[in-house]
Amino acid sequence: MEQMIEEQKGKDSELYIILKNSWSNFFNFFKEDRFAMVGLIIYLFVGIIAIFAPVIAPYDPHEMLRYDGEYRTNAGPNSENILGTTNMGRDVFSQLIYGARPAVLVGVSAAFMVVLIGTLVGLVAGYYRGKVDTFLMRVTDVAFGIPFEPFVIVLVAFLGPSIWNIVLAMGLLLWRDTARVIRSQVLVVRERGFVESARVAGASNFRIIFRHITPNILPLALLYGSLAMGWAILTEAAISFLGFGDPSAVSWGFMLNDAFVSQALSRGSYSWFVPPGICIMLVVMAGFYIGRGSEKILYPRMNQY
């Protein structure tokens, strides 16, 4: 038998099995839920566009286009500019393509920060309980007490308008929901038998937290990550629309602001401000769809209702 096991080891090494299992779980999750699938497709699509923006976009988003020596301003959709041009003669379609970049950047990095900070705070508070828990949860209360968008505006006004400052502001505040939920989940998981049996086996607190509890709360953390992604993109758009965004980065919110300031609505140039609006909506929806899908996985009984 030893020999058989030795033979099998090549293709059945532990790592391989684990990877195979987690990948198939990952895909089953998306296969099972159509909403989650749609969400994932939107994310992938936007991600690809963001990466290949310079290839896809026909013009530089800041370039003021001239035809026959004249700026082509406020043009409607035509053969050279699929979505027309802005009042400064910039190609709307190219701006739309480039706008995926800040969206992805802000979404991914803010979600990462939210998951990281929120999960750590939740784990430590839920695992150690007592004074540590009380302290961390009061800090969370304070974070809940700060209104989000004004805080972002103040921080951006203070540190200067840049995408990274917006991300920083989100990281500083949005972890609060994740921390609360993760903490409550940790309180449940830490009482389960396998945590105690790990303790009997001699596992350290560190090991119990990161090897036993974390894998069991990770789906929940990722759910909050995907929600945070949508939130972050929405916030970035709102901040840009209000004019506090990064002026050098063309984002969808910036486009809306641009269109608003130049009174595109009264001129009826719908092809300028409707597409970025739809893009924002789709990306935010994608986050919620994935959240919805993983909710079904986390709480299988929800399917009944």
Next chain:
Amino acid sequence: MGQSDFLIEVEDLKKWFYPKQSLIGRRKAPLRAVDGISFSIKKGTSIGIAGESGCGKTTTGKLLLKLYDATEGSFKFDGVEMNSGMTKQELKDFRRKAQLMFQNPYEALNPRYTIYQSLQEPLIIHKYGTKEVRRKKIINMLEKVRLTPVESYLHKFPHQLSGGQLQRVVLARSLVVDPLFLVADEPVSMLDVSVRAGVLNLMREVTSTMGLTTVYISHDLSLIKYLCEETVIMYLGSIVEKGPTDKILFSPMHPYTMALISAVPSSDPDVELKELNINNSITSADNIPDGCKFQDRCPYAQEICFKQEPLLQKTKNDHFVACHFSEEIGGKQYENRLCSTRSYG
């Protein structure tokens, strides 16, 4: 170390749980889960702790594994005092030597670990050998608990196995680090009756070949009769009777033990039903009366029982009882069902 014959020596061990104090209101009395128990376990033998729910069986088990710190008293493990002043390294050493087997096998394994990962973990924690050595050890251990062919189990997840298989995995995991001492907390109560005997026989066999000292915690007296040389009967955190299993089960001296034995159902229709009925209401462990703890349920209770708490006293050959009237009511050959049935044979 360890010159004495006893692996575990418990001396007046207490564990009181203090309820959370509300901001206003009177201070609540502590819950006396384990209230001064003493016993010792010889090396290589097994002892059964029995009693109804809430009598402190599991708390005792957890105290012996240092999962709880004792409120008062302490115990010696292999001649070494186990107190709260242990260093981390000492505790880790102890963790290798003393293992726990859980009641609920469905909970005892991390649902996201494969069987192999679960078994490997204690070995990694105690820095046992290289990867290859660990692998051999794990395979060897799984063969010992008869999970064969081993390779078909190694990479399964807990939810893919049945209760009986899981309990074998749990047993394998507790034994993989070569412990000296094993606490089995209701090891088969979550399993189907059909697989209980198999798991119990396996436990008996494996623990005796490995020379383990074991504590079986159970409310099932037939299990204790089958597995344990000695028995401790607990009631509301105290020991009411202890001694060799045969003595306890065939000639009980304490009315509570008698009631427990008479509650065991029999499959033999010819056995005469001789019931000792006790009051069904259980006295709460946070409101223990003066005198004998068993007073309000005991059919033999007399005045002295309400005033004076009976002490655990030696009667004849190693048999200890805590009852004022043990001589009068006990000691006779007790006709009980455990004599005539062999539940796990």
